[in-house]
Amino acid sequence: MPSTRDIRRRIKSVKNTAQITKAMQLVAAAKMKKAQDQASHGRAYAEMLNKVLVNLKVHAEEGIHPFFAEGKGDKTLVLLIASDKGLCGALNTNLFKKLLNTQIEGEVEYVTIGRKSVQAINRLRRTLLADFPIKDPAKFAEVRAVSRFIQDKYRTGEYKKVLAVFNNFINTVTILPSVEQLLPVNPVTLGGKRDFGHEITPAAAATLEYKFEPSAQVVFETVLPQYVNDTVYQMVLESRASEHSSRMVAMKNATDNAKQMIKDLSLEYNKLRQAAITNELLEITTAKMALE
Amino acid sequence: MPLKLEIVTPEARIYSDEVDTVVLPGYEGEMGVLPAHSNLVTTLVPGELRITKGGKTIELAVGEGLVEVTGSVTRILTDAAIDSEKIDEKAAEEAIARAKKALETLKPGEQQEEVAAAMAAIQRATIHLNIKRKRRTI
Numbered sequence: 534m535p536s537t538r539d540i541r542r543r544i545k546s547v548k549n550t551a552q553i554t555k556a557m558q559l560v561a562a563a564k565m566k567k568a569q570d571q572a573s574h575g576r577a578y579a580e581m582l583n584k585v586l587v588n589l590k591v592h593a594e595e596g597i598h599p600f601f602a603e604g605k606g607d608k609t610l611v612l613l614i615a616s617d618k619g620l621c622g623a624l625n626t627n628l629f630k631k632l633l634n635t636q637i638e639g640e641v642e643y644v645t646i647g648r649k650s651v652q653a654i655n656r657l658r659r660t661l662l663a664d665f666p667i668k669d670p671a672k673f674a675e676v677r678a679v680s681r682f683i684q685d686k687y688r689t690g691e692y693k694k695v696l697a698v699f700n701n702f703i704n705t706v707t708i709l710p711s712v713e714q715l716l717p718v719n720p721v722t723l724g725g726k727r728d729f730g731h732e733i734t735p736a737a738a739a740t741l742e743y744k745f746e747p748s749a750q751v752v753f754e755t756v757l758p759q760y761v762n763d764t765v766y767q768m769v770l771e772s773r774a775s776e777h778s779s780r781m782v783a784m785k786n787a788t789d790n791a792k793q794m795i796k797d798l799s800l801e802y803n804k805l806r807q808a809a810i811t812n813e814l815l816e817i818t819t820a821k822m823a824l825e
Numbered sequence: 826m827p828l829k830l831e832i833v834t835p836e837a838r839i840y841s842d843e844v845d846t847v848v849l850p851g852y853e854g855e856m857g858v859l860p861a862h863s864n865l866v867t868t869l870v871p872g873e874l875r876i877t878k879g880g881k882t883i884e885l886a887v888g889e890g891l892v893e894v895t896g897s898v899t900r901i902l903t904d905a906a907i908d909s910e911k912i913d914e915k916a917a918e919e920a921i922a923r924a925k926k927a928l929e930t931l932k933p934g935e936q937q938e939e940v941a942a943a944m945a946a947i948q949r950a951t952i953h954l955n956i957k958r959k960r961r962t963i
Contacts, residue, residue: 574835578833578838579835581902585891588893743864744863744866746852746853746865746868747852749866751868752866752868752891755868759891
């Protein structure tokens with residue numbers, strides 16, 4: 534049975550923890566707002582670019598651009614986007630689980646963003662090609678370096694395709710770990726449900742003829758690298774929004790739990806104190822009665 | 826048959842409505858799009874984009890991007906689009922001055938990305954100024 538002093542000490546330590554988690558919750562909430570706005574603003578652009586290119590892919594003559602066809606090699610490049618810091622619930626664990634459950638044929642090599650993903654890849658003893666530290670909030674110029682690295686690798690033809698593993702942000706409590714194909718150009722889902730409302734089926738699209746100005750080659754050569762840059766950037770934004778939301782929720786739960794614990798401990802403490810007082814009173818009365 | 830126009834930038838969906846006609850700066854020069862235009866894909870160069878709807882004209886300054894025209898929908902993806910009325914002349918002039926200064930400090934042949942970024946900034950600001958000043962003289 535713990536003494537009242539022990540309980541008092543425990544209440545104090547739980548209170549301190551609650552204070553820290555509360556502070557982290559507030560910080561995460563502020564960052565979350567910004568990250569969510571950023572992610573949702575960029576989504577329309579990235580989605581439409583993807584839509585347009587998927588439509589155009591059907592018309593592209595074979596071999597017009599390397600990004601439209603699978604590479605000759607049989608290796609797969611995986612871009613893994615996780616958070617830099619922990620204390621964000623099961624966010625990263627779920628993402629890595631998703632990665633491990635995904636069947637990828639042939640040799641797999643990794644490019645990572647975020648410290649947690651580097652750690653995971655090292656722990657799993659997989660081949661790590663490069664790691665890119667990206668600050669928070671993410672800057673486009675930093676992400677462009679990652680994108681350029683991936684494009685250069687893909688152009689060598691050693692890789693069959695490039696996959697991206699990241700957290701799709703749907704809303705504050707729902708985060709979807711996703712695996713999407715970045716290259717060759719493929720429909721990509723960013724954040725929640727995808728509105729493919731006026732999507733043209735490949736068969737119908739094939740009957741549509743497009744004219745390219747000045748030529749298909751020039752158009753694709755300018756647009757496709759931009760497409761990869763922007764898609765990777767959007768994926769990073771989705772991941773960041775997920776990270777901050779997840780951390781906010783985790784910290785809120787921690788604070789709530791700490792508060793509940795303080796309540797329980799206080800109750801126990803008061804019970805003990807009352808028991809001690811009653812005991813003392815009893816002793817005094819018995820002593821008095823013995824004297825009479 | 827109406828012509829649906831959609832303009833999106835990485836920051837926001839700028840415009841999404843049915844219009845009568847749109848004139849945009851394409852790779853091979855200014856190009857007008859009317860309803861039932863044949864299917865076309867081209868790149869967008871920085872310049873002035875005019876939307877006409879019900880006799881009213883809206884002018885936008887746009888950056889680089891991609892244009893997809895199908896019979897009923899015109900989709901414009903660009904890195905920047907700003908309403909000509911919202912262009913800040915002073916800010917544009919300052920941007921030019923700043924970029925020129927940056928160009929002087931950079932050595933040629935080195936830091937190509939920074940040079941390209943500065944050049945792009947000058948081009949963008951110049952277009953903003955041109956559009957703004959043209960409107961005033963009319």
